[in-house]
Amino acid sequence: MWHLNNKIGILANRLQMSDMQSLVVTGSCNSRIIRTTIKDSYQTTQPTLYIIGLSFLGRTEIPVNAEVDQFEGSWMSIQNQPPPNVNYCVSWNNSDSDMFIRLKLKSEVFSVADRLEDLMFRLLAMINDLKSRGHQVCIFRQADDVYHNLLDDSKFALLNQPEIVQGLKWGALEYQYKNGAKFDPRDSHLETNIRHVLADDTNSLIEFITDYIGKRDSA
DSSP states (O other): OGGGGGGHHHHHHHTTOSOOOOOOOTTOOHHHHHHHHHHHHHHOSSOOEEEEEEOOTTOEEEEOBSSOBTTTBTEEEESSSOOTTOOBOTTOOHHHHHHHHHHHHHHHTTOHHHHHHHHHHHHHHHHHHHHHTTOEEEEEEOSOOTTGGGTTSGGGGGGOOTTBGGGGTSBHHHHHHHTTOOBOGGGTTSOGGGOOBOGGGOHHHHHHHHHHHHHHHHO
């Protein structure tokens, strides 16, 4: 959760957890979030609670980063424009990224439902895998509302899991702004529903997550 990164200690204290860390990388796609969560869950030796704020459905990733990280590999998240200051591998360049984005956008025009279904089954697989090995998870939608009108369709009924806050109908940014949060002035050029919340204004989200997990676990 990028906007909770600076207050992860407060959230851990509210949940009465002594050890915590963040796997956040700004601009991550859902594929990266799911992959690294599962990877970390196989590397840790302790039962872990993973709190996940989902990214935009239109973000994806490609393994073209020349700077290979031991944990991340060569994956690079990408949406509607190439990430700045990327050192590509020798087989890739800016023109390739531009072409990839054009084709990606064309493929997305009539595919929201299919991509949402794919995300749903990836989340279900991750949830079941984590729980089978003693981990817990809480997943919520951050900002993306491109699929909000589809969530009442029976096709997506499996999103209604205790581990997924209100079947992705609940959105963290919407909730925080309704509770008086202020956005980062650097995001003034962005649409209201995707502006980052100021780090000092995330208390309402921390309280919501703490309350949700507490009620879920006591049910």
